Amino acid sequence: METLSHSEEQVMTALWDCGRPAARREIAARLPADCRWADSTLLNFLLRLENKGFVRPEKQGNKNIYTPLVRRITYCGAVSAAHLQRLYGGDLRAMLGALADTGRVSFTDMERLARYLDSRAAESPEYDYD
Amino acid sequence: METLSHSEEQVMTALWDCGRPAARREIAARLPADCRWADSTLLNFLLRLENKGFVRPEKQGNKNIYTPLVRRITYCGAVSAAHLQRLYGGDLRAMLGALADTGRVSFTDMERLARYLDSRAAESPEYDYD
DNA sequence: TCTGTTCTTTTACAAACGTAAAAGTTATTG
DNA sequence: CAATAACTTTTACGTTTGTAAAAGAACAGA
Numbered sequence: 001m002e003t004l005s006h007s008e009e010q011v012m013t014a015l016w017d018c019g020r021p022a023a024r025r026e027i028a029a030r031l032p033a034d035c036r037w038a039d040s041t042l043l044n045f046l047l048r049l050e051n052k053g054f055v056r057p058e059k060q061g062n063k064n065i066y067t068p069l070v071r072r073i074t075y076c077g078a079v080s081a082a083h084l085q086r087l088y089g090g091d092l093r094a095m096l097g098a099l100a101d102t103g104r105v106s107f108t109d110m111e112r113l114a115r116y117l118d119s120r121a122a123e124s125p126e127y128d129y130d
Numbered sequence: 131m132e133t134l135s136h137s138e139e140q141v142m143t144a145l146w147d148c149g150r151p152a153a154r155r156e157i158a159a160r161l162p163a164d165c166r167w168a169d170s171t172l173l174n175f176l177l178r179l180e181n182k183g184f185v186r187p188e189k190q191g192n193k194n195i196y197t198p199l200v201r202r203i204t205y206c207g208a209v210s211a212a213h214l215q216r217l218y219g220g221d222l223r224a225m226l227g228a229l230a231d232t233g234r235v236s237f238t239d240m241e242r243l244a245r246y247l248d249s250r251a252a253e254s255p256e257y258d259y260d
Numbered sequence: 261t262c263t264g265t266t267c268t269t270t271t272a273c274a275a276a277c278g279t280a281a282a283a284g285t286t287a288t289t290g
Numbered sequence: 291c292a293a294t295a296a297c298t299t300t301t302a303c304g305t306t307t308g309t310a311a312a313a314g315a316a317c318a319g320a
Contacts, residue, residue, distance in 0.1 A: 007307075037310085040309085040311075041308075041310060043269080044309080063266090079217065080217065080229055081235075092229075092235065093246045098206040101207060102208065104207050104210070110250065114247035117247070118244055137279090138277090154298090167280085170279085170282090170300095173299080175279095177298095192286040262319105262320085264317105266316085266318095267316075269312100269315090271310100273308100273310090273311105279304090280301100282301075282302095286296085287296070290292090290294095
C-alpha cells in the first residue's frame with residue numbers, strides 16, 4: 001500500500017472521522033487544532049491523496065465530496081505491522097516491553113490489554129491465522 | 131526527542147546492532163541488504179545523526195568511531211508511543227485489534243503476548259505508572 | 261445580468277530527504 | 291619520499307513534503 005505523509009494522514013483521519021463522504025469544510029472541521037491551513041493547503045493534500053488512491057472526489061455543484069477508498073483499519077493495520085517489523089522485527093512482546101520500560105504504558109494498561117486478549121481468544125477463534 | 135528519517139533510523143539501528151561504538155565499515159556491514167549506499171551517503175546520514183544528537187564521532191587515526199548517544203529502547207519506546215497516539219489515540223487494544231483484524235498478527239501471537247503480559251504483571255510490579 | 265463570494269485548480273517555493281560526486285586529509289607502501 | 295589507497299568533509303542535486311498565493315470556475319443575490 002502507498003504510504004502517506006504525516007499531513008496526508010491527518011487529512012485522511014479527519015475524513016474517516018466524518019463517518020461518511022464529506023466535503024472540504026467538514027473535513028477541515030475535524031482536523032486537529034494545530035492544522036489551521038489555508039483552504040488550498042488542505043485541497044492540495046486531498047489531491048495528493050487522490051493521486052495515491054486514497055480518496056475519490058465527486059463534484060456536487062461547485063463543491064467536491066470526498067469518499068475514502070481505503071478503510072481505516074486496513075490502513076492502520078498495515079502501518080502498525082510495518083512499524084512492528086521495522087523496529088522490533090515483528091516481535092509484539094518487544095514492542096510492549098519498550099512501551100512499558102520507557103513508562104509509556106502503565107501496568108494497568110497492560111493488565112487491561114491482557115484481559116482483552118484473553119476475551120478475544122475465548123470468543124473469536126476465527127482469528128487463527130497460523 | 132528529535133525524529134529520524136527512515137534512512138537515519140536504519141543507520142542508527144545498524145549501529146545499535148553493533149553493540150558498541152563502531153566505525154563506518156562495521157556499521158555498513160550491519161545494514162540491511164537494500165542499503166548499498168556510496169560511502170559518502172552513509173557518512174552523510176551519520177553527520178545528520180550527529181546534528182540531531184544521536185551519535186558522537188571520535189577520531190581514531192583517520193577513521194571516525196561513532197558512539198550512540200540515545201539508547202535503542204528509549205528511541206523505540208518514544209516512536210511506538212507516538213505511533214500509538216497518532217493512529218489509535220493511545221488505545222493499545224485498538225492497535226492490537228487492527229493488527230489482528232487485518233491478519234497481521236495471528237491468534238497464537240496474541241496468546242503468547244497475553245501470557246507474556248501476565249508473567250510481566252506477576253513479577254514486575256515496578257512498572258505501575260498509574 | 262453584474263458582481264461579489266465561495267470553491268477548486270494551478271503554480272510556486274522553501275525545507276527535508278535520499279543519494280552521491282568532488283575535494284580534502286591521513287595513512288600506507290614501494 | 292613519492293605515489294596510491296583509504297577516509298572524511300563539502301558541495302550538489304533531484305524528489306517529496308509542507309504550505310500557500312494566484313488564477314480560474316461556479317454560484318447567489320442585487
